[in-house]
Amino acid sequence: MNLMPVYKWLKNNHSFHCLLCLSRGKHGSAGICEGCLADLPWYASRCRQCALPMPIADSRCGRCQRDSPAFAQVVTPFLYRFPVDSLVLAFKYHHQLTYGKLLGLMLLDAVRFHYQEHHQTLPDCLVPMPLHRSRQAKRGYNQALELARPLLKPLAIPLELNNLIRERATQAQQGLDAQARRQNLQGAFRCRFPERIRNRHVALVDDVMTTGTTADEASRTLLDAGAASVSIWCVARTP
Ligand SMILES: [Zn+2]
Numbered sequence: 001m002n003l004m005p006v007y008k009w010l011k012n013n014h015s016f017h018c019l020l021c022l023s024r025g026k027h028g029s030a031g032i033c034e035g036c037l038a039d040l041p042w043y044a045s046r047c048r049q050c051a052l053p054m055p056i057a058d059s060r061c062g063r064c065q066r067d068s069p070a071f072a073q074v075v076t077p078f079l080y081r082f083p084v085d086s087l088v089l090a091f092k093y094h095h096q097l098t099y100g101k102l103l104g105l106m107l108l109d110a111v112r113f114h115y116q117e118h119h120q121t122l123p124d125c126l127v128p129m130p131l132h133r134s135r136q137a138k139r140g141y142n143q144a145l146e147l148a149r150p151l152l153k154p155l156a157i158p159l160e161l162n163n164l165i166r167e168r169a170t171q172a173q174q175g176l177d178a179q180a181r182r183q184n185l186q187g188a189f190r191c192r193f194p195e196r197i198r199n200r201h202v203a204l205v206d207d208v209m210t211t212g213t214t215a216d217e218a219s220r221t222l223l224d225a226g227a228a229s230v231s232i233w234c235v236a237r238t239p
């Protein structure tokens with residue numbers, strides 16, 4: 001991907017080139033023109049707990065009813081489809097941190113809309129989904145932390161950093177069935193300073209949610225440590 005438009009957008013305070021189609025004109029806060037914005041894979045109706053796409057809005061999917069996840073809800077603007085998937089991959093695996101800022105701003109809009117729409121109070125702190133230190137050293141950054149950064153000031157929510165940690169480097173979740181995914185993640189997370197999150201409502205920020213097993217396990221760790229509730233905030237969810 002060509003990074004020039006991103007830099008131009010940052011330099012020109014979001015006003016000239018659309019980040020996706022490069023058309024000129026005045027664009028919204030995320031630097032994307034109206035046409036491209038309309039074409040993004042926006043979420044429609046979903047499970048109100050795990051955000052699985054559903055034909056009926058505001059109900060819970062069968063899986064959440066049978067086996068409720070530890071997190072209370074998932075707030076996300078997008079389905080994990082083109083071009084959001086390309087932006088996420090470029091951000092995550094090719095050091096294109098400016099895309100992280102763009103995605104973070106879109107997440108910010110989704111969060112504002114969700115909490116207003118549902119008359120909910122914002123959480124007390126943001127926890128980025130941790131990477132195991134070996135993976136973070138290899139990548140050079142934690143994508144979840146980069147996504148959380150643009151949210152902090154506008155929402156005035158403090159960051160709870162280096163509290164939830166990933167203790168074990170787990171194998172990739174792809175290709176494992178539900179039970180194997182859980183086993184793979186058991187004891188993967190640890191909360192180092194439980195007193196800092198006790199009785200607090202936590203937003204756990206991640207890039208993409210797939211089956212939700214990782215989000216579930218991390219949420220469980222936070223709740224076991226005393227958190228009052230955990231909401232997952234992510235850029236996209238796989239259908
Ligand atoms: Zn455009």
Ligand SMILES: [Zn+2]
Nearest residue numbers: 047050061064
């Ligand atoms: Zn569900």
